[in-house]
Amino acid sequence: MKFTIVGSGRHLPERVVLSTEVDQHFNLEPGETQRRTGIAKRHFYDEGTSKLAAKAVTAALNDAQLTYQDLDLLICASGTFEQPIPCTASLIAEHFLAEDHPIPCFDVNATCLSFISACEIAQSFLTTGRYSTILIVSAEAGDDALDPEEFESSALIGNASAAFIFSTAKQPKAQYDVEVLGARFMTYPEYAHAAEIKAGGSADFIPENEQDRYFHMDGFELIKAMRRKLPDFLSDLLAEAQVEIKAIDFVVPHQASGPGMKIAGRLAKFSDKQLINIIEETGNTIAASIPFTFEYLLKREEEFKEKIVLLLGTGAGMSIGGQLLRISRR
Amino acid sequence: MKFTIVGSGRHLPERVVLSTEVDQHFNLEPGETQRRTGIAKRHFYDEGTSKLAAKAVTAALNDAQLTYQDLDLLICASGTFEQPIPCTASLIAEHFLAEDHPIPCFDVNATCLSFISACEIAQSFLTTGRYSTILIVSAEAGDDALDPEEFESSALIGNASAAFIFSTAKQPKAQYDVEVLGARFMTYPEYAHAAEIKAGGSADFIPENEQDRYFHMDGFELIKAMRRKLPDFLSDLLAEAQVEIKAIDFVVPHQASGPGMKIAGRLAKFSDKQLINIIEETGNTIAASIPFTFEYLLKREEEFKEKIVLLLGTGAGMSIGGQLLRISRR
Known part of the structure; x- marks a missing residue:
């Protein structure tokens, strides 16, 4: 199967949590958390998954030189969600209401591998022609679910978002x-x-x-x-x-x-x-x-x-x- | 696009909740809830989404005269979930651990329309040949999320599961x-x-x-x-x-x-x-x-x-x- 990448974007939220803060919390030597996890810092976001996702979507659209109106499918491929109902993809689309461009929205969830599953889906959709310009966005703002008293839970997880726009070989703006x-x-x-x-x-x-x-x-x-x-x-x-x-x-x-x-x-x-x-x-x-x-x-x-x-x-x-x-x- | 239905199955849990019980709870005339909602009874399930799903999966496999080993993809297409992590599809596959047949599992969520989105995905997968025997199961055991003090929430929602096995025209056991x-x-x-x-x-x-x-x-x-x-x-x-x-x-x-x-x-x-x-x-x-x-x-x-x-x-x-x-x- 063949397809193209028209654009991509990513976003790291501003608020930084240093691994040395985890050291302090667990009474560890400074640098011990980084030594155990390989992580120096993470970024946390407090305004919800869909808003974090929207920042990556906007970056991907700019990178693709496309507008939201060019999209014909939005897949949210995250391991966590903003609300139990509706799906996060709908809540992401809500940030683009001003574009007045309804498109199909659904979530794909294979936890950390959601993007891989969404890629498989997008590749088949592009091959059959069911959809031709597909946005996949993964966003995680799930730091509330971390157990502050469990080292593995609280030392590893950070927030971020990333989005890709996939299309067919016919798309003149495709970059790859x-x-x-x-x-x-x-x-x-x-x-x-x-x-x-x-x-x-x-x-x-x-x-x-x-x-x-x-x-x-x-x-x-x-x-x-x-x-x-x-x-x-x-x-x-x-x-x-x-x-x-x-x-x-x-x-x-x-x-x-x-x-x-x-x-x-x-x-x-x-x-x-x-x-x-x-x-x-x-x-x-x-x-x-x-x-x-x-x-x-x-x-x-x-x-x-x-x-x-x-x-x-x-x-x-x-x-x-x-x-x-x-x-x-x- | 063309595909085949090899088998299907459905399950209604045993525990019945009558709409007349809702009448009583809200001090309505007997029959008023049914008059307003069209619903005489619903079925509730207390043992989790994945177990309810597994009952429909088994029914669909029997109907298809296939075994779990014949499947090459399991999509859970539900609007609610058993645990926030991992995806419900993995928890459904856990009920078939004895089959010793690992297959890809992921969830698709478009709330009440999750099955429709999963059908679109399965149809493209079958057309491109990415997968050839796909199980889609939708199961809802989400009655805990109903607000007992809100009529619309507590009078409408019931539990059930249903599963379909889709394949290509080549599948000799296809029924449709x-x-x-x-x-x-x-x-x-x-x-x-x-x-x-x-x-x-x-x-x-x-x-x-x-x-x-x-x-x-x-x-x-x-x-x-x-x-x-x-x-x-x-x-x-x-x-x-x-x-x-x-x-x-x-x-x-x-x-x-x-x-x-x-x-x-x-x-x-x-x-x-x-x-x-x-x-x-x-x-x-x-x-x-x-x-x-x-x-x-x-x-x-x-x-x-x-x-x-x-x-x-x-x-x-x-x-x-x-x-x-x-x-x-x-």
Whole structure:
């Protein structure tokens, strides 16, 4: 399958939380949190997911030299939501009401891999012609769900947003031609509870224990799952695409945690030059992490000819998702 | 686009709540709630969305004469969720862990229209060959979110689940060949707050006022929105498909409310014979409503040759979605 990237944009909110503040909170030596997580700072946003998303949408439209009227589908691909009802995509569209341009809006949720699932959907929509100019936006403003007394929860997660506008080869404003060399997504539900928010849905709507409304993860279990599942997943993806690891120019991983990315990198035998690691500056921004890092890479490289890029991540569920793309700037 | 229905299944939980109980709670004359809503009874489920979903999945697999191992994608298309993290699709897959068959799982959320969005996605996936045997399941067990002191909230919503297995024409076990004559989906965010749960997401994570965790709808505003938007939406869909209203054999509407369906039916000039109305027995089952009613229709009609079926609904967002399908039993 082939498609184009017309434009992209990202946004980091202004409010900074330093990892040294986490050190203080947990009575750790200064620098200990960064040593354990690879994170120097994160950014927090207090005005809701949709407003944060809208900032990335506007940046992507400007980058694409398109207007909101050029879009014919809006997919919100986030791991958290602004309200339980309606879907966040509708609330994002509300920020563009003045444009008077109704388009279809829905959410796709595969937790940290929502952007990967939305890419698969967009690629098929563009191939069949169902939609021709698709906006995917991932935004996370979910810091309220962090348990301030749990180190893993409160030290890792940051807020950010990123948006991409995908179209077909016919779009004259397209900046990049993309060919999907391989796409693979797999869910291993035996690890469904290794990262979760237990309460707030039908399982336990208003819990007795407010702790159950917070995000909890079992980092040890997740790393065990990755060790068991990632190598085969990746070799299946590469075999399908007939691409060797050393042929990959850039790996855009989900910025889960410093140690997590290191272990994944070693398991997969990626070199440090291949791996794009920006977690120091952002923390783990849940579903915004992959598109944010991808957009960072596209803007960083002046020349982008025939580059092979692997988007790859793990997410709660537990899922692994990957997209192997050949990308050329027009 | 063409695809096939291999099997389908639905489930209504055992626990019944009669509309006469609502009469009593609000000190109304016996029968008044049914008169106002068109609903005689609803069914409630207390064991979570994923378990309710799994019952419909098992029914659909049996109907299809397939096993879980035959599936290559699981989409959960519900308006509510079991846990905020991970996605409900992963939790549904957890009920089939013994099958030892990992497949990709993600959620699609367009509130009451989630099934329509998931159908669009599945149709494009089948056409491009990205996936070949796709399970879509919608399940709602969200009665905890109903405000017991608000008539509209507490009188309308019921629990149910429904599942469909879609494939390509090549699938020998397919029961129905389907051609998509037209598909349209549109979101009008000026009505984004006419039906909502305000709190529980990033907008207001743990609200001071517990009322804000409940579902609230402005029925008057929603009916105004439908009057303004539905006629044009429908005529655009029919024009695209080159189908006249009287050529439609069956309309499967979202079972929103008795009066809502009546007004929609009049606006659209559907006859009572065309409109499938089962709300009396189920209430409004949110996203399960359309697939549940569709599955009811398929099972009701012995002969199903060259029938034109319109799936149509409105959902919070506010969105309108429609799929015009030509369906033939093999």
